[in-house]
Amino acid sequence: MESKRMKMEEKADRISGLPDSIIQYILSLLPSTKEAIRTGILSKRWENQWTQVPVLILDSAGMSFEKFLNFIDNTLILHDCSKINKFHLIYRYPSRNDPQFSSKIRFATRKDVDELYLGSSEQQYKLPNFLFNNASLVNLVTGNCIFMPNGKISWECLTKLVMTSCRFAEQAMELILSGTPLLKILNISYCFGFNKLVIASNSLENLGLKELRSLFDIEISCPKLERLMLSCYLNVKTAKLLNLPSSLSATVDFKHYEDQCNEIHLSLIKDILQQLQHVKELRIGSWLMEYMSSIQMGDQFSPVLILNIKCLAMISHNMSGIESLLRNSPQLEKLEINVATYDQDYCDFGENYWSDATVFNCLVSHLKTIKIIGFFKRDGKHKVMLNFVQFFLKNARVLEKMIIQLKDDGTDFPLKVSQELLNLPRCSQCAVIELRCTK
DSSP states (O other), X not given: OHHHHHHHHHHHHHHHTSOXXXXXXXXXXXXXXXXXXXXXXXXXXXXXXXXXXXXXXXXXXXXXXXXXXXXXXXXXXXXXXXXXXXXEEEEOOTTOOOTHHHHHHHHHHHTTOSEEEEEESSSOEEOOGGGGBOSSOSEEEEESEEEOOSSOOBOTTOOEEEEESOEEOTTHHHHHHHTOTTOOEXXXXXXXXXXXXXXXXXXXXXXXXXXXXXXXXXXXXXXXXXXXXXXXXTTOOXXXXXXXXXXXXXXXXXXXXXXXXXXXXXHHHHHHHHHTTTOSEEEEOHHHHHHHHHTTHHHHHTTTOOOOOSEEEEEOOOHHHHHHHHXXXXXXXXXXXXXXXXXXXXXXXXXXXXXXXXXXHHHHHTOOEEEEEOOOOXXXXXHXXXXXXXXXXXXXXTOOEEEEEEEOOSSSHXXXXXXXXXXXXXXXXXXXXXXXXXX
16 A cells, blocks of 8 residues: 555656746647646646646636636636747637627737637637737637727737638738738638639739639639639629739639529639649539539530649549549549549449540540549449459550549458459559448
8 A cells, every 4th residue: 555655646746846937838738728728736736836827728618608708807817928839719609799808819919919710600709909000910710709999900929810700891802911911821612702713923822712602703813823722602793813823723612502503603614724734733522523424524624724734533433524634634634533422423424434435635645643542342333343444554655653542431442353354354454443441
C-alpha cells in the first residue's frame, strides 16, 4: 500500500515538475477552455495555469444561456494573459442574441487577438461595429453572423476569412474585399445579401464560393490564385475569370433546377470552361456533368473549346459526359473518375458503350495515369466499367498506371474483378494495374 502511494506521488511530482511553458502549451491544445480549467485537479501547479494560456475557446455545449454567460464572465475575469492568440465564441440558443457577447469580443480585440471564431448555430448574430476596424486580426471565421458595417472596413493584417450562412447589408461585401489587402484565403458559403461579387486581389491564393443562391454575377481577377472552388446554382448569369495563372487547381460544379436547363446556361458553362482551359488541374462536379450530358454539350462546344489541362477529375457516372470532356482534352496526362457515389443504372448506356468509341488524342501520347473510384457488383454494372477500363487499356499508348478502387463487400467480387482485369489486353507494355479495396 505504501509503495503504491509513493508511486502515485512520484507521478504527481512529474506532472508538477513540467515547465510552465510546456503546461500552457498542452492546455492550448485542448478542445475548450472548460476542459483546460478542469485540469487543475491534476496538480496544484496546474490549478491556475489556464489563466496564462493565450487561447480561449468558449463553447455553450451542455450549458443554459444564463450559465454560459456566467461561465464566460468568470473566465474572462480570471484570465490574465496579456495577449490572446485564439478566441472562439460558439453558442447555440435559438431565441437569444444577447448584446453582452459584444463585450466578450471587445475583450479579445483589446488583447490583440490573432484568430477570432464567432459561430451561432441557431440565432444570427450582428457583428459589433468596432470589430470592422482591427489591426491585429489574422484569421476570422464567422458562422450565422450579420455583416452590417457603419463605414469602411480595415482588416489590414487579415490573411484568412471564412463566412458561412451569413447575411450582408448592401455594399458590405464590397467593403470587406476592399479592406483586406493581404487576404490569402477566402471562403464564402451559404451566404446571401449580395448579387454581384467582384474579387480583384494580388494576394489571394485560395478562393471558395459555395451555394450562393442570390449571386448573379461573378468577376474574379487573382494572378496568385492556387485553388478555386465554384459550387453555385445556375442563378448566375455571368462569370468572368480574368488574370488567373495556369498553375491554378480549379473545382467547378453548378447546380440547377430542371426548368433552368437552357441555352443561356449552356453559354455560361462554355464561358467558364473557356476561361479555365489552361489551368493545371480541373475538377468537375456531378451536377455539372449531368447537365452537360443532358443537353449533349459535347457536340455543341467541340471544336470551339479545347481544354489544355493536364489533370482532370470528374464525379460522374455519365458516360456521354465523360466522353465529351475527354474528346476535348488532348493534353490530358492524369484522369480521375469517381462513380462511387451513384446508384443509378449504368446499363442505360449499354454494356458495350465504349467498344465503338473513337480514340481520343490524349490517349496517343499524353495520358499516363488513370484512377477509377467505384466498381459496383449489383445488376451487372461492373461490366460497363470493365468495358470502360478495356477501352483505355487497349488504346492508351503511354499509360503507366491504372488505379481501380472498389468496395470490399466481404465476397469474392474483388478477386473476380482483379482476374478479369489481368486478362484484358494492354497497348502500353509498361502499364501497371493497381487494385485497391476499401471497406
